[in-house]
Amino acid sequence: xxxxxxxxxxxxxxxxxxxxxxxxxxxxxxxxxxxxxxxxxxxxxxxxxxxxxxxxxxxxxxxxxxxxxxxxxxxxxxxxxxxxxxxxxxxxxxxxxxxxxxxxxxxxxxxxxxxxxxxxxxxxxxxxxxxxxxxxxxxxxxxxxxxxxxxxxxxxxxxxxxxxxxxxxxxxxxxxxxxxxxxxxxxxxxxxxxxxxxxxxxxxxxxxxxxxxxxxxxxxxxxxxxxxxxxxxxxxxxxxxxxxxxxxxxxxxxxxxxxxxxxxxxxxxxxxxxxxx
Amino acid sequence: xxxxxxxxxxxxxxxxxxxxxxxxxxxxxxxxxxxxxxxxxxxxxxxxxxxxxxxxxxxxxxxxxxxxxxxxxxxxxxxxxxxxxxxxxxxxxxxxxxxxxxxxxxxxxxxxxxxxxxxxxxxxxxxxxxxxxxxxxxxxxxxxxxxxxxxxxxxxxxxxxxxxxxxxxxxxxxxxxxxxxxxxxxxxxxxxxxxxxxxxxxxxxxxxxxxxxxxxxxxxxxxxxxxxxxxxxxxxxxxxxxxxxxxxxxxxxxxxxxxxxxxxxxxxxxxxxxxxxxxxxxxxxxxxxxxxxxxxxxxxxxxxxxxxxxxxxxxxxxxxxxxxxxxxxxxxxx
Ligand SMILES: Nc1ncnc2c1ncn2[C@@H]1O[C@H](COP(=O)(O)OP(=O)(O)OP(=O)(O)O)[C@@H](O)[C@H]1O
Ligand SMILES: [Mg+2]
Numbered sequence: 001x002x003x004x005x006x007x008x009x010x011x012x013x014x015x016x017x018x019x020x021x022x023x024x025x026x027x028x029x030x031x032x033x034x035x036x037x038x039x040x041x042x043x044x045x046x047x048x049x050x051x052x053x054x055x056x057x058x059x060x061x062x063x064x065x066x067x068x069x070x071x072x073x074x075x076x077x078x079x080x081x082x083x084x085x086x087x088x089x090x091x092x093x094x095x096x097x098x099x100x101x102x103x104x105x106x107x108x109x110x111x112x113x114x115x116x117x118x119x120x121x122x123x124x125x126x127x128x129x130x131x132x133x134x135x136x137x138x139x140x141x142x143x144x145x146x147x148x149x150x151x152x153x154x155x156x157x158x159x160x161x162x163x164x165x166x167x168x169x170x171x172x173x174x175x176x177x178x179x180x181x182x183x184x185x186x187x188x189x190x191x192x193x194x195x196x197x198x199x200x201x202x203x204x205x206x207x208x209x210x211x212x213x214x215x216x217x218x219x220x221x222x223x224x225x226x227x228x229x230x231x232x233x234x235x236x237x238x239x240x241x242x243x244x245x246x247x248x249x250x251x252x253x254x255x256x257x258x259x260x261x262x263x264x265x266x267x268x269x270x271x272x273x274x275x276x277x
Numbered sequence: 278x279x280x281x282x283x284x285x286x287x288x289x290x291x292x293x294x295x296x297x298x299x300x301x302x303x304x305x306x307x308x309x310x311x312x313x314x315x316x317x318x319x320x321x322x323x324x325x326x327x328x329x330x331x332x333x334x335x336x337x338x339x340x341x342x343x344x345x346x347x348x349x350x351x352x353x354x355x356x357x358x359x360x361x362x363x364x365x366x367x368x369x370x371x372x373x374x375x376x377x378x379x380x381x382x383x384x385x386x387x388x389x390x391x392x393x394x395x396x397x398x399x400x401x402x403x404x405x406x407x408x409x410x411x412x413x414x415x416x417x418x419x420x421x422x423x424x425x426x427x428x429x430x431x432x433x434x435x436x437x438x439x440x441x442x443x444x445x446x447x448x449x450x451x452x453x454x455x456x457x458x459x460x461x462x463x464x465x466x467x468x469x470x471x472x473x474x475x476x477x478x479x480x481x482x483x484x485x486x487x488x489x490x491x492x493x494x495x496x497x498x499x500x501x502x503x504x505x506x507x508x509x510x511x512x513x514x515x516x517x518x519x520x521x522x523x524x525x526x527x528x529x530x531x532x533x534x535x536x537x538x539x540x541x542x543x544x545x546x547x548x549x550x551x552x553x554x555x556x557x558x559x560x561x562x563x564x565x566x567x568x569x570x571x572x573x574x575x576x577x578x579x580x581x582x583x584x585x586x587x588x589x590x591x592x593x594x595x596x597x598x599x600x601x602x603x604x605x606x607x608x609x610x611x
Contacts, residue, residue: 173329177421178376179350188375192366255412 009027026075026184030253037246044242059247068232069251072208076252077228079216080209083148087205090149096190097161100172109158110161113154121214132219138218147219156205163197164190200266211258227252278342279353279430279463280305281326286335288321288487295321296487298335303465303480308457310474311467312510313484315372319467320486326465327433344556350379351358355424356433359440361416362425363408369395370404380427384412394422414445423440424458431463436520438473461592471511475499483507490531505607508533514563514578519571529602529610536563537577538596546592548577552585566591 010214038055038158063069098106136145167190175189191198213228220229232251234245260267281303288296296318305310311319323329328335328349336345344352355376361365362373366590368412380516389603393414395401397420417437424432432593435452438446454477456462468474475480475495483490483498491503502508508516516533524532541564555562562583566575577593585591603609 103584168360168362170358171364174358174362174364174423175354176329176349177354177356178427179379184379189364227511271335 015089019197025042030257033246034250035246036242037250038245039243040090041241041243044246056139060251062171062244063251064168067141067234067248069230069248072225072227072230073251073255075141075144075224076210076228077143079224079226080206082141082145083152083209084202086145086149087152088198091201093102095146095157095164096186099161099167100159100169110158110235113157117151117154125218127210128215133229136201137250139223139225139277143218144224144226147215148212151212151215152205152208155208159201159204160194160197163201166197167193196266200263203267204271207256278305280338280340281431281463281465282338283326284336284338286322286325287333287339288318288325288330291335294333294487299487301482301487301489303463305463306461307465307467307476308454308479309482310478310480311465311482311484312471313490314476314510315469317484318487319469319484321471321487323356323433323435323467325355327356329356334412353430354421354433355427355431357417357420357424357437359436360478361408361413361420361440363416365408368407368413369400369406369422371409371420372419373400373426376423376427378565379464390426391422394426398422404583413441414449417441417449421453421456425460427452427460431465434464434466435479436468437466439468439470469512472605473502475511481511483510486514499592504609505531505533505603508601508603508609516605517572519577521571523571524602527600527602530605531603531607533601533603534595535599536576538599539575539577540596541577541579541583541593542592542594543585543590544592546594548593548595550574550591550593552587552591555585555587557581557584564591566593569593571610 035051037056037059039049039053040056041059043049043053098109132143134140171189171193172185175185180188211228212226213232216226216228219230220226227231227248231245231248234241279554283299283301285298285300286296287294287298300320311322313319314527321330325332328344328347332345335382338344338355351412364375367375369470370391373391374387377390377396382390386505389576391404392401395404398421400415400418400422401410403415403419408419411419417440420437437453438449441449449472453464453466457477466473466477478495480492481495482492485506489508492499493501498507498511502511505518509518514536517539518533520531524530548571550566550568553574554565555568556564558581560581561577562581562585564577564585565578567573568609569575575593577591601609
């Protein structure tokens with residue numbers, strides 16, 4: 001019989017308190033942002049209106065009427081969804097090949113793919129801007145989708161590779177004996193077995209795409225500008241428009257927070273790499 | 278149908294030659310067993326026949342057709358894995374039906390075949406369960422079911438029983454033997470359990486380091502092992518090897534005497550020693566005898582009623598007609 005030690009005082013009271021403290025710490029900026037978004041720009045900077053103020057929807061109405069929120073939101077959806085689909089479309093076969101037909105170079109290829117993430121983005125800012133402008137791709141959906149796909153591809157391949165690796169080789173070989181072709185192997189065995197992993201990879205990729213700001217801000221102006229750009233555009237150095245900025249930010253992160261909330265189980269499972277059992 | 282011919286097949290992993298060129302023929306309907314110590318290349322050879330592993334050189338023919346370049350599914354062979362390798366996301370029914378569905382067989386026909394296979398393997402009550410909800414023995418049955426529905430021209434088994442407990446293993450061993458009697462299909466069975474090899478095989482193939490040491494029926498191998506390795510590998514407990522003066526008396530470098538070919542006595546015999554360990558199984562008794570001056574230990578098998586204990590002096594007499602003689606290179610001669 002296993003002997004279970006009685007829970008210590010720390011694990012009984014300390015842990016929940018600690019967990020809540022950390023949780024609130026992370027949540028506080030978001031709470032603050034939402035709170036501020038209901039203040040007028042004038043109220044937002046006044047300390048006496050910290051918690052008690054006249055709530056207003058003015059910022060939100062202003063946003064949809066004057067700043068074309070929906071266009072930015074539409075661009076965010078189009079680019080994030082397309083980039084996620086495209087990344088999976090390329091990443092799944094890639095991870096599949098490396099997981100099931102590894103060669104001596106597989107480890108190096110994986111490392112190399114990951115190493116591209118180590119390059120500071122700022123280092124290629126000028127070449128990128130110059131190139132995209134001269135190719136006529138600046139401020140196009142196509143460009144944003146490609147950029148989002150390429151910066152997320154290494155992580156997506158790496159994650160999928162890890163999930164595929166967890167599938168026992170015997171099962172794949174049993175499939176081969178049973179007469180599946182490559183497509184059948186994919187559809188009947190691989191995808192069902194790695195489904196949890198694929199979904200969480202897709203979710204994470206989508207979140208990264210949605211939140212990406214460095215390139216989307218710099219490589220777009222109006223046509224393909226995403227919500228990141230909208231926030232950026234409302235940032236005034238003097239800090240006079242805190243209410244407006246908060247509303248824009250809240251409206252930009254809102255959808256992704258809601259999505260994350262509904263998929264948290266899937267995400268946690270995926271990130272702890274316990275999806276394939 | 279299912280005559281399998283290996284013609285000078287060899288396998289290298291990188292620079293390591295796991296299987297040097299090797300010839301072997303398995304006749305249609307034969308039950309062939311590959312035995313050998315761990316790492317000798319049994320699984321590799323089986324996987325080469327299955328098509329899961331490429332050949333470095335040589336050819337494989339099935340029923341006269343060269344299948345060296347043919348993918349696994351087109352070779353008409355079915356395989357049962359040690360790990361069962363069931364599809365965890367499919368019910369038992371779907372698992373068994375899978376190869377038929379891949380063939381594009383009409384659903385009605387699939388159902389009929391699955392039911393029949395389940396019937397013969399006692400799986401009817403489990404058809405809707407997932408593999409995770411089955412015991413090891415049941416999983417193995419499903420794996421066998423998945424292999425037989427296809428009506429393959431040959432079955433390949435890679436240590437299918439090694440994950441089962443002893444009692445279940447004996448039961449499944451009989452079931453597989455019965456299945457072979459009934460279907461008369463070629464079977465190749467890999468094991469390192471020499472009892473399985475002796476009881477099931479029509480033909481045993483003994484491998485060492487990728488080289489075939491001997492091919493023959495179980496009794497041939499037991500009675501006339503080609504060399505010391507085969508002599509030591511086939512038979513349980515292991516054959517005793519004696520060198521030196523005693524061997525020279527028989528004109529050999531080494532002589533081999535099986536434990537069951539030695540008479541024991543408390544009073545007189547050719548050899549004398551002290552019992553160090555006695556194992557009483559009821560039906561048999563095994564004695565491990567030290568201090569004989571012949572070898573480190575001489576193992577003897579006697580009837581269950583024989584009752585020597587640790588420390589007893591024991592006299593041993595080998596049966597002259599079944600002493601195996603080996604020359605200095607380990608080859609057996611008459
Ligand atoms: N993919 C591989 N790459 C490199 N070496 C391998 C590979 N597969 C097997 N080997 C080597 O080939 C040799 C034979 O392996 P194999 O699995 O065929 O042995 P086996 O006889 O089935 O052993 P066991 O009884 O333990 O299952 C071993 O030395 C093993 O290390
Ligand atoms: Mg093996």
